[in-house]
Amino acid sequence: MMAMQQIETPQTGSPKNVQPLLRITGLTTEFRLEGGRRLQAVQDVDLDIGAGEILGLVGESGSGKSVFAQSILRLVQPPGQVVAGAIAFEGRSVMDMSARELSRWRGRDVGMIFQQPQSCLNPVRRIGWQVAEPLLLQEKLSRKAAWAGAVDLLRAVGIPAPEEKVLAYPHQLSGGQAQRVMIAIALALKPKLLIADEPTTALDVTIQAQILELLRESCRMLGTSLLLVTHDLGVVARLADRVAVMYAGRIVEEGPVETMLTAPAHPYTQGLIGAAPQLGQARGVRLKDIPGTIPDLSRLGAGCAFAPRCDARAGQNLESCTLSQPLPVSIRPRHRALCFAAKASSAVSPCEISP
Amino acid sequence: MLQYVARRLLLLIPVVIGILLVTFLMKALIPTDAVTAIYSGTLSEKDAAEAIATLRAKYHLDLPWYQQFYIYVRDLMSGDFGESIRLRKPVMDELGYRYVNTIILTLAALAIALVVGLTTGILAAVKRNSWLDVTATTIGLFGISMPAFFFGLLLILVFAVWLRWLPVVPRGTMALLLPAVALGLIEAAPISQVARTSMIDVLGRDYIQAARARGASEFALVVRHALPNALIVVLTLVGLQIGNLLGGAFIIEAIFGWHGIGELAVNAIEWRDFTLTQAIILISAATYLVVNLVADILYAWLDPRVELNS
Amino acid sequence: MSVILLDEPLVPTPPRWRRFVARLLRNPSVVVGGTILILLILLALFAPWVAPYDPFKVNPVQRLKPPSWLHLMGTDEVGRDLFSRLIFGSRYFLLICIVTASISASIGTLLGLIAGAGSVVTESIIMRLIDVMLAFPYILMVLVIVAILGPSLWTGMISIGIAGIPGYARLVRSAVLTVKREDYVVSARALGASEADILFRTILPNVLSPLIVYLAFSMPLAALVTSSLSFIGLGTQPPAPEWGAMLVNSRTYLFSAWWAVTGPGMALFISIFGLNILGNGLRDVLDPRSAA
Numbered sequence: 001m002m003a004m005q006q007i008e009t010p011q012t013g014s015p016k017n018v019q020p021l022l023r024i025t026g027l028t029t030e031f032r033l034e035g036g037r038r039l040q041a042v043q044d045v046d047l048d049i050g051a052g053e054i055l056g057l058v059g060e061s062g063s064g065k066s067v068f069a070q071s072i073l074r075l076v077q078p079p080g081q082v083v084a085g086a087i088a089f090e091g092r093s094v095m096d097m098s099a100r101e102l103s104r105w106r107g108r109d110v111g112m113i114f115q116q117p118q119s120c121l122n123p124v125r126r127i128g129w130q131v132a133e134p135l136l137l138q139e140k141l142s143r144k145a146a147w148a149g150a151v152d153l154l155r156a157v158g159i160p161a162p163e164e165k166v167l168a169y170p171h172q173l174s175g176g177q178a179q180r181v182m183i184a185i186a187l188a189l190k191p192k193l194l195i196a197d198e199p200t201t202a203l204d205v206t207i208q209a210q211i212l213e214l215l216r217e218s219c220r221m222l223g224t225s226l227l228l229v230t231h232d233l234g235v236v237a238r239l240a241d242r243v244a245v246m247y248a249g250r251i252v253e254e255g256p257v258e259t260m261l262t263a264p265a266h267p268y269t270q271g272l273i274g275a276a277p278q279l280g281q282a283r284g285v286r287l288k289d290i291p292g293t294i295p296d297l298s299r300l301g302a303g304c305a306f307a308p309r310c311d312a313r314a315g316q317n318l319e320s321c322t323l324s325q326p327l328p329v330s331i332r333p334r335h336r337a338l339c340f341a342a343k344a345s346s347a348v349s350p351c352e353i354s355p
Numbered sequence: 356m357l358q359y360v361a362r363r364l365l366l367l368i369p370v371v372i373g374i375l376l377v378t379f380l381m382k383a384l385i386p387t388d389a390v391t392a393i394y395s396g397t398l399s400e401k402d403a404a405e406a407i408a409t410l411r412a413k414y415h416l417d418l419p420w421y422q423q424f425y426i427y428v429r430d431l432m433s434g435d436f437g438e439s440i441r442l443r444k445p446v447m448d449e450l451g452y453r454y455v456n457t458i459i460l461t462l463a464a465l466a467i468a469l470v471v472g473l474t475t476g477i478l479a480a481v482k483r484n485s486w487l488d489v490t491a492t493t494i495g496l497f498g499i500s501m502p503a504f505f506f507g508l509l510l511i512l513v514f515a516v517w518l519r520w521l522p523v524v525p526r527g528t529m530a531l532l533l534p535a536v537a538l539g540l541i542e543a544a545p546i547s548q549v550a551r552t553s554m555i556d557v558l559g560r561d562y563i564q565a566a567r568a569r570g571a572s573e574f575a576l577v578v579r580h581a582l583p584n585a586l587i588v589v590l591t592l593v594g595l596q597i598g599n600l601l602g603g604a605f606i607i608e609a610i611f612g613w614h615g616i617g618e619l620a621v622n623a624i625e626w627r628d629f630t631l632t633q634a635i636i637l638i639s640a641a642t643y644l645v646v647n648l649v650a651d652i653l654y655a656w657l658d659p660r661v662e663l664n665s
Numbered sequence: 666m667s668v669i670l671l672d673e674p675l676v677p678t679p680p681r682w683r684r685f686v687a688r689l690l691r692n693p694s695v696v697v698g699g700t701i702l703i704l705l706i707l708l709a710l711f712a713p714w715v716a717p718y719d720p721f722k723v724n725p726v727q728r729l730k731p732p733s734w735l736h737l738m739g740t741d742e743v744g745r746d747l748f749s750r751l752i753f754g755s756r757y758f759l760l761i762c763i764v765t766a767s768i769s770a771s772i773g774t775l776l777g778l779i780a781g782a783g784s785v786v787t788e789s790i791i792m793r794l795i796d797v798m799l800a801f802p803y804i805l806m807v808l809v810i811v812a813i814l815g816p817s818l819w820t821g822m823i824s825i826g827i828a829g830i831p832g833y834a835r836l837v838r839s840a841v842l843t844v845k846r847e848d849y850v851v852s853a854r855a856l857g858a859s860e861a862d863i864l865f866r867t868i869l870p871n872v873l874s875p876l877i878v879y880l881a882f883s884m885p886l887a888a889l890v891t892s893s894l895s896f897i898g899l900g901t902q903p904p905a906p907e908w909g910a911m912l913v914n915s916r917t918y919l920f921s922a923w924w925a926v927t928g929p930g931m932a933l934f935i936s937i938f939g940l941n942i943l944g945n946g947l948r949d950v951l952d953p954r955s956a957a
């Protein structure tokens with residue numbers, strides 16, 4: 001228990017009184033469906049990312065985590081739209097940026113990589129053209145310098161024979177190589193924030209570890225913060241400093257990786273960790289699946305979206321769960337959860353002793 | 356690349372033989388051949404029979420069909436397309452300059468069709484569901500429903516008769532203007548539709564979103580990232596489109612008095628001058644074949660996903 | 666009895682065809698296109714009663730008169746009433762649509778079925794034949810056949826019918842190749858159905874909806890080309906009141922009597938537009954996936 005407390009001390013996160021790199025408050029993204037119905041894929045999300053920090057965002061598919069990642073860069077396309085909330089990047093409001101400022105910001109200060117690297121590369125353009133593009137358009141380098149820069153970038157992400165690969169087309173690359181190219185493009189201008197949306201899901205298991213290692217090392221070297229969106233708790237356990245768990249468009253729990261994985265407060269997180277065998281800490285504990293499926297986001301009731309699947313609610317028979325939204329509960333410093341049952345469950349946890 | 360071209364050429368051989376057979380059969384299938392037609396009623400029966408026999412021998416009409424076909428192909432190879440019975444001169448003499456005229460008209464129309472079709476199609480895709488999109492789609496539907504000859508007459512009526520912007524009997528480049536516009540605008544409709552559909556498809560792809568994420572402006576997205584991909588799709592259509600333009604030219608030429616092979620073909624069929632008809636059909640089919648071959652090769656060359664050597 | 670009634674829905678669901686019609690009627694394109702088509706059919710059926718004049722009646726005194734209450738759409742170069750001729754023209758238009766479509770659709774479908782379901786040899790013979798036909802631009806193929814058969818309304822329609830065969834054959838063949846692998850065809854064969862049975866009772870109904878959509882689009886094209894053929898003198902011959910043929914003579918009077926050109930032209934344009942928009946609507950209803 002005491003050991004846990006020690007680990008909890010921040011490694012890379014920013015001190016509390018300093019402004020974070022990215023501060024998101026009340027972000028809500030809505031999709032208009034046919035027939036006038038609306039679907040809130042992201043609901044009232046607050047999240048900070050500190051400079052140099054690696055934040056893991058975990059959730060099942062359909063939980064809204066990809067839409068959230070795209071909302072940060074204002075990439076959501078109609079019929080989707082960010083309808084509420086503020087995004088501050090180094091104090092600047094992203095929502096208020098003009099089209100020109102936005103494209104400059106996206107090009108220089110943030111980068112993004114996606115789940116399907118091969119479909120994210122333009123099939124009719126050479127690799128070199130695509131890697132050199134940010135250097136050419138944002139840095140205003142000459143064609144020759146940009147091309148040389150592309151070769152260097154490809155070498156830096158571990159592409160063999162980069163002088164030849166700049167001439168290749170995307171379909172000639174393997175999935176792992178394509179993702180390395182995407183990382184090279186995203187990091188070309190040394191952004192302060194990198195958003196990686198399921199960067200290894202589409203790759204072979206053997207390649208996954210290499211790509212994750214590359215991501216971590218690149219970000220550490222450049223001092224870039226990383227928002228790592230994934231459904232894989234193993235990935236988070238390996239890379240992240242902090243973890244946020246998303247369910248039905250809301251962040252239901254958020255905290256440092258160590259306490260989140262060993263002493264989760266939200267029944268959903270508990271279920272997730274129970275369902276993930278390799279995390280090891282709770283060896284011998286019976287694995288349990290979370291019964292039920294993700295709810296239809298366009299037909300949510302007034303209460304907690306997880307309530308129908310929730311063991312804790314069933315066990316404690318909490319009526320408020322189905323009637324109103326739970327408010328964030330501070331479990332311990334820097335660790336909060338969105339649950340009526342959270343306090344009760346953490347009260348019995350020994351961690352509560354901490355000041 | 357060379358291998359690919361060679362393979363494509365090899366695949367063309369049966370089609371070429373087929374085309375030659377069709378044009379050859381065209382003449383063989385005709386109930387009364389031109390020789391009989393010329394002399395019917397003009398000579399006494401005995402003289403006619405003799406004259407016909409001589410002429411039939413001259414045109415090899417007395418040989419079995421496969422020998423006739425051999426002679427037909429052999430003559431074509433040596434550039435002999437035969438002699439027009441009506442015009443009383445070698446077909447090639449008349450065909451040469453008319454062919455150039457038709458090609459000029461077709462290319463001018465293609466240029467107009469591409470400029471108008473691509474611009475409207477791309478704008479409609481970028482401003483999807485706006486009034487611009489709706490207008491372009493509606494005009495496109497008008498375009499495919501508008502008979503070319505009526506559109507041509509309307510253009511003359513409006514611009515030459517009512518507005519008097521153009522001379523009634525235009526010369527030189529002016530003579531090209533109206534037929535090219537009539538043909539080009541009508542063929543712009545399908546190009547616009549395909550450009551719109553493929554552009555909408557491309558703009559929804561992951562690599563566009565990825566490019567947007569790395570700071571490409573909306574203009575750069577359309578021009579630098581999406582356009583090349585959409586154009587490759589449009590290119591596959593242009594080969595077919597040339598066939599429509601060539602066919603359309605056959606009808607448009609008659610209205611505007613443009614002296615191309617289309618105008619000649621209409622006359623040749625009315626005259627039942629089959630050597631002439633045959634030659635025109637053959638040369639048009641050959642042109643269409645070559646254009647499609649070039650379009651295919653261009654496509655393979657432009658789209659890196661097509662593996663040339665497999 | 667009452668128990669059985671309880672199981673039934675309170676509002677009986679309408680039969681399938683009626684639901685289908687309801688879906689058709691909700692589509693604005695189908696409504697507009699269908700209205701134009703029905704008007705055409707009515708005009709064609711009741712032409713002698715609707716038309717104020719005999720469409721062939723020459724009246725030199727009244728030649729090239731502009732539209733008036735006497736002659737709603739004016740008169741042509743020999744004094745025939747254009748309004749009456751336009752009404753009778755609808756008969757030609759529909760005749761052309763029906764004849765050309767029947768020829769192309771029946772022969773093309775048959776060839777496509779045989780090519781799709783037949784042996785490798787028959788398939789390759791049919792497909793090579795079709796390749797050669799497709800090596801000619803559409804209008805050129807028509808001209809080849811017209812050149813052989815000689816110019817007239819019927820030869821024009823036959824030519825266009827024949828030139829339309831490859832399109833149907835290709836469509837049906839590829840549809841058959843897809844359907845052939847489906848479970849219900851395999852099980853029909855396992856149950857001992859004969860090949861012909863499978864072809865016409867199992868496969869054909871399943872390729873019907875792409876066929877209808879293709880038919881809806883190829884009919885206006887056929888009508889357009891037939892009228893073009895008449896216009897260049899290789900189709901219907903004057904004095905038949907076919908819209909394309911009517912333009913042959915009147916274009917000479919473009920400068921003095923524009924109404925003689927715009928009347929038949931607009932009739933053609935509106936009719937073809939009606940069929941095209943009907944095709945659009947049918948495609949959206951029958952084959953929603955292909956709609957952009």
